[in-house]
Amino acid sequence: MKSISELLETTLAKAPCWAEARYHRRNSQSLSVQKGLVKQAKSNLTSGVGIRVFIDGAWGFSSTSDLNLQALEKALKQAIECAKSLSQLKKSNLKNLPETKLARGEFKIPGYETLKKMPLEQKLHAVLKAEELTRNNSALIHSATCVYNEIFEDKIVVTTDGANASSQLARNEFKIGAIASKDGEMAESHESVGRTGSWECLFSRTTLNEMSDSAAKLAVDLLSAPKIPGGNTVLILSPAMVGLLSHEAIGHTVEADFVLSGSVAQGKLGTLVASPLITLSDSGIVAGVEHSGGELLVDDEGVLTTKTVIIKNGILSSYLHNRESAAIYGVEPTGNGRAWLYSDEPLIRMRNTYIEPGTQTLEEIISSTKEGYLVDCPLGGQADATGEFMFGAQKVTKIENGKLTKMFRGATISGQAFEVLSTVDAVSREFLLDLGSGYCGKGQPAKVDAGGPYIRCRATIGGVQE
Amino acid sequence: MSPLFKNEKEKLETAANKLLSYAINSGADTAEVCGGYGTKTKITLEKQDYHLASSDDGYSLGVRVLKGNRQGFASCNSTDATELKEIAIKANEIAGFSPDNPHYNIQRANNIPIEAPHNLVDPALTEISLQTQKEWTQLLVAEATKDKRFRLNEGGVEIGTGISLVINSLGTHQMEVDTAASWSLMGMGVQDKLITSFDYFSHLSRHASTTPERIILSTRKFIEEVLRNLNTGRSESYKGLVIFSPRAVLDILISSLSYHFNGRVVAETTGRWGLKNRDQQILNSQLSLKDNPWLRDRSGCSTFDREGTPTRPMDLIEKGVLKSFCLDHYAAHALKLTSTGHAAGGPSSLPAVSTHTLCLAPGEESQHSLYQRVSAAQKSFLVVQRYSGQSDPVTGDFSGVAKGAEWWVNGERRYYVQETLISGNIFQALGEDLFAISKETEVIDCDEESPTLVINNISVTGG
Numbered sequence: 001m002k003s004i005s006e007l008l009e010t011t012l013a014k015a016p017c018w019a020e021a022r023y024h025r026r027n028s029q030s031l032s033v034q035k036g037l038v039k040q041a042k043s044n045l046t047s048g049v050g051i052r053v054f055i056d057g058a059w060g061f062s063s064t065s066d067l068n069l070q071a072l073e074k075a076l077k078q079a080i081e082c083a084k085s086l087s088q089l090k091k092s093n094l095k096n097l098p099e100t101k102l103a104r105g106e107f108k109i110p111g112y113e114t115l116k117k118m119p120l121e122q123k124l125h126a127v128l129k130a131e132e133l134t135r136n137n138s139a140l141i142h143s144a145t146c147v148y149n150e151i152f153e154d155k156i157v158v159t160t161d162g163a164n165a166s167s168q169l170a171r172n173e174f175k176i177g178a179i180a181s182k183d184g185e186m187a188e189s190h191e192s193v194g195r196t197g198s199w200e201c202l203f204s205r206t207t208l209n210e211m212s213d214s215a216a217k218l219a220v221d222l223l224s225a226p227k228i229p230g231g232n233t234v235l236i237l238s239p240a241m242v243g244l245l246s247h248e249a250i251g252h253t254v255e256a257d258f259v260l261s262g263s264v265a266q267g268k269l270g271t272l273v274a275s276p277l278i279t280l281s282d283s284g285i286v287a288g289v290e291h292s293g294g295e296l297l298v299d300d301e302g303v304l305t306t307k308t309v310i311i312k313n314g315i316l317s318s319y320l321h322n323r324e325s326a327a328i329y330g331v332e333p334t335g336n337g338r339a340w341l342y343s344d345e346p347l348i349r350m351r352n353t354y355i356e357p358g359t360q361t362l363e364e365i366i367s368s369t370k371e372g373y374l375v376d377c378p379l380g381g382q383a384d385a386t387g388e389f390m391f392g393a394q395k396v397t398k399i400e401n402g403k404l405t406k407m408f409r410g411a412t413i414s415g416q417a418f419e420v421l422s423t424v425d426a427v428s429r430e431f432l433l434d435l436g437s438g439y440c441g442k443g444q445p446a447k448v449d450a451g452g453p454y455i456r457c458r459a460t461i462g463g464v465q466e
Numbered sequence: 467m468s469p470l471f472k473n474e475k476e477k478l479e480t481a482a483n484k485l486l487s488y489a490i491n492s493g494a495d496t497a498e499v500c501g502g503y504g505t506k507t508k509i510t511l512e513k514q515d516y517h518l519a520s521s522d523d524g525y526s527l528g529v530r531v532l533k534g535n536r537q538g539f540a541s542c543n544s545t546d547a548t549e550l551k552e553i554a555i556k557a558n559e560i561a562g563f564s565p566d567n568p569h570y571n572i573q574r575a576n577n578i579p580i581e582a583p584h585n586l587v588d589p590a591l592t593e594i595s596l597q598t599q600k601e602w603t604q605l606l607v608a609e610a611t612k613d614k615r616f617r618l619n620e621g622g623v624e625i626g627t628g629i630s631l632v633i634n635s636l637g638t639h640q641m642e643v644d645t646a647a648s649w650s651l652m653g654m655g656v657q658d659k660l661i662t663s664f665d666y667f668s669h670l671s672r673h674a675s676t677t678p679e680r681i682i683l684s685t686r687k688f689i690e691e692v693l694r695n696l697n698t699g700r701s702e703s704y705k706g707l708v709i710f711s712p713r714a715v716l717d718i719l720i721s722s723l724s725y726h727f728n729g730r731v732v733a734e735t736t737g738r739w740g741l742k743n744r745d746q747q748i749l750n751s752q753l754s755l756k757d758n759p760w761l762r763d764r765s766g767c768s769t770f771d772r773e774g775t776p777t778r779p780m781d782l783i784e785k786g787v788l789k790s791f792c793l794d795h796y797a798a799h800a801l802k803l804t805s806t807g808h809a810a811g812g813p814s815s816l817p818a819v820s821t822h823t824l825c826l827a828p829g830e831e832s833q834h835s836l837y838q839r840v841s842a843a844q845k846s847f848l849v850v851q852r853y854s855g856q857s858d859p860v861t862g863d864f865s866g867v868a869k870g871a872e873w874w875v876n877g878e879r880r881y882y883v884q885e886t887l888i889s890g891n892i893f894q895a896l897g898e899d900l901f902a903i904s905k906e907t908e909v910i911d912c913d914e915e916s917p918t919l920v921i922n923n924i925s926v927t928g929g
Contacts (some may be wrong), residue, residue, distance in 0.1 A: 034734060035734055037565075037567045037569075038537075038564050038565055038567055040539075040816050041537070041538060041539065041560045041564050042538075042539040042540065042541070042560070042815075042816055043539070043540040043541075043553070043556050043557075043560065044528075044540070044541045044542075044814050045540075045541070045542045045543070045549070045552075045553065046542070046543045046814075047543065047544075048524070048543065058516065058517075058518070058519070059517060059518035059519070060518070060519055060520065061518055061519070061520035061521075062520060062521050062522060063520075063522050063524070064524075065524050065525070065543045065544055078521045079520070079521075081521075081596070082507075082518075082519035082520055082521055082596070083519065085519055085596050085597070085600060086509065086516050086517075086518070086519040086600070089516045089600065089604070090515060090516050091515050091516075092513075092515055120560065120563075121563040124563065124564065128565070142735075142736065143734060143735075143736050179736055179860060186860050186861050187860075187861065188858060188860045188861070227863075230703065230887060230889070230925060230927035231703070231927065257512055257513055257619075257620075258619060260513040260514070261512075261513050261514060261617050261618065261619035261620075261653065261654075262617035262619075262654065262656045262661065263661075264661055343522055343524065345518060345520070379856050380856070382854045384654070384663045384664035384854070384869075385619070385654040385661050385662070385663065385664045386654075386661045386662070386663060386664075386884065388663065388867065388884055388885055390854045390855050390866050390867040390887075392855070392856035392865070392866075409863075410856070410858070410863075410865075411865060412855055412856055412865040412866050412867075412887055412889070414867050414885060414887050415885065416885065443620070460885065460887060460927060461887075461927075462855075462865045462866065462867075462887025462888070462889050462925075462927050
């Protein structure tokens with residue numbers, strides 16, 4: 001019996017054009033507990049092969065969940081028919097994909113086997129315990145929710161121009177939510193962690209008990225916190241907030257497909273777009289950081305992931321590429337072609353996006369700030385073509401004369417990303433990738449991570465007006 | 467049953483029945499199978515150009531089992547007997563180690579009412595060739611590229627058919643086929659150094675004959691909306707009246723409000739209202755909100771829910787008075803009520819509670835008169851078109867960026883603003899701070915519907 005890799009190669013041998021066959025098996029489990037009751041315990045298995053062809057500048061794609069030669073050949077035929085149909089309309093001058101160095105062999109990230117061997121029952125007990133701990137942390141906690149998700153991925157990518165890479169990784173995440181209430185007032189908080197690797201990797205930095213305690217305490221503290229006054233002000237952003245800024249507001253604008261459509265980063269390569277203190281990168285592996293949530297060795301086009309320095313000392317130095325956009329720009333692909341399922345085509349997506357650390361300590365930055373806010377605990381956010389961003393933050397603490405004073409209720413911060421990065425005048429040496437439980441949405445989800453140091457900048461806080 | 471997709475229906479039913487029997491034979495007391503088949507052809511656009519054409523089809527099946535009060539669930543995307551057996555065993559294994567939860571239950575569903583929209587298939591749409599779909603995509607591109615200031619980031623035209631099936635060991639058997647053509651665009655306006663915010667629209671049609679015209683008209687309207695944002699300026703900070711477009715009403719106010727109609731939230735007492743609040747005034751008396759799953763041309767149209775329970779139109783709020791909550795069997799059991807057909811989800815997910823198509827009732831005042839009244843009350847004000855921000859459903863607080871927002875001064879629209887933040891609270895906004903409701907309504911993205919609202923005491927922070 002042929003191996004899957006051989007089956008893919010046999011199928012592609014009949015392709016009259018450039019073609020790619022990608023096998024993807026995804027097994028995910030999800031557990032959630034609220035108020036002591038299991039709300040969800042489930043297991044999903046999705047597997048199949050996506051076949052993509054490139055004919056006269058047009059892409060054709062088809063997929064099948066049947067792993068036999070007949071089904072794969074049918075998918076190849078459909079993909080060719082689709083591409084031929086579209087090639088008459090395509091305006092692009094790029095008719096073929098240029099040669100590039102492609103991955104061959106096995107690419108495994110440690111942790112897969114040990115996480116798989118750990119019984120799901122044991123993981124459920126941990127979720128139940130964490131929820132109970134959070135709920136019983138204070139009499140003011142009205143309810144708590146704990147969620148654990150894990151994904152096991154097995155992939156094989158074969159292309160007609162030489163890629164033949166099999167990869168294996170496991171990603172997991174743990175989330176705790178708490179709702180506190182008092183006298184009819186309610187406040188909500190969230191703590192989360194996401195990693196690539198084993199169960200132990202997930203709690204290597206913060207224990208479950210610490211996460212639970214932190215979520216409960218924040219919800220209780222927010223109950224009595226006032227709403228923040230709105231305005232343009234000095235902010236110190238935490239690593240998680242810096243991660244959001246790097247990913248949402250900068251990262252998306254430098255995805256080459258987006259640049260070609262006219263994003264704010266178009267035509268700015270080689271120009272000063274941020275403070276010289278800022279160096280911003282996107283990488284499959286981050287030196288010195290193990291088990292980051294967006295860890296990736298090879299992408300879904302069979303390209304080895306590289307570290308891409310997007311902004312170097314304030315100067316825009318690279319966009320993020322897949323094979324097609326790299327060919328258009330005449331550069332090497334950066335390993336950013338990623339697909340969520342076998343039935344999805346690879347798109348340009350980020351991996352781990354971060355600002356490099358600086359030299360000051362957080363303490364030094366706070367003590368040299370006369371007036372401003374320390375912004376932490378992101379609640380998600382969005383950005384658009386202009387680089388204008390909006391991020392929510394659960395925890396905002398006032399800084400007065402170099403000291404942290406009172407805490408405010410969650411707020412929204414906004415600004416134009418490149419303008420905000422131009423105002424950066426302090427970058428901490430403390431560094432953290434802290435968004436590993438996050439998903440990026442771009443038609444299909446992608447597991448990513450982001451972070452950086454603490455940075456001091458100016459932006460707008462959306463609060464109440466009197 | 468429509469003869470269309472006969473083979474696919476039979477294959478799906480056969481696999482679902484096998485899975486059900488495997489689940490019972492593996493130790494389940496009761497079991498439910500949710501299955502789906504989907505086929506689609508898609509032509510996508512990217513970077514101002516045609517990008518990719520694709521063609522796919524596939525099956526998915528999920529099984530929920532109950533062993534006493536313990537529940538397990540597993541799913542796969544295959545009809546292969548070996549994989550179906552594996553997921554039946556996995557679901558039972560999960561139920562085996564899960565703690566008791568008295569509210570899990572599986573029920574036999576009633577028949578779908580005769581007045582429900584039974585046929586969601588236009589046979590002509592299922593026979594559209596790739597060539598015709600290409601021509602429809604060309605219509606979309608032609609309209610989107612007429613004005614060179616519009617930059618097309620991505621979009622496309624998709625034609626798809628879905629078959630949904632729910633069966634259970636108590637005799638429930640519901641099947642529905644749904645065909646639609648849908649199209650979408652994402653892009654921005656670019657003029658010299660000025661770039662507008664990202665904008666997005668999607669639309670659907672269940673009739674082949676009207677699709678080309680609808681593609682042209684909906685795209686034209688969208689491009690006009692994007693390009694007018696090229697005239698930008700700054701807003702001022704203030705607290706007072708703000709006009710919310712129908713899209714903004716749905717995105718900011720109604721999406722958070724719907725959390726509080728979720729029966730599971732009510733059962734867990736994490737929402738604002740409980741059963742004791744039914745038939746009580748909870749919001750402004752000008753407000754009436756209905757959930758209507760029977761609107762044929764809306765994307766939320768369905769005749770039964772994730773558990774097979776028939777759906778029906780339902781009043782949630784009538785003149786500010788709370789009428790109903792949305793319930794699946796879990797919430798219904800916890801609240802000692804019956805399901806209202808609001809179990810949401812698909813073959814790879816467990817049932818959760820969600821609304822179908824929310825429709826906020828219109829007021830009696832014309833939009834023109836409403837703008838005049840606001841202009842008379844306030845020298846300058848903001849009109850929020852879209853929103854990018856946070857809404858905390860628990861507290862009702864929202865804070866975010868007003869996208870494509872208009873800045874009005876002395877009764878005239880001056881320009882569109884960027885980097886302007888708004889914040890407020892949904893309960894106050896839809897309670898004492900609701901100033902006016904327009905009589906005109908708009909359907910957003912072929913689904914939910916709302917009039918324009920004027921809300922007082924909204925904080926606006928100018929950029």
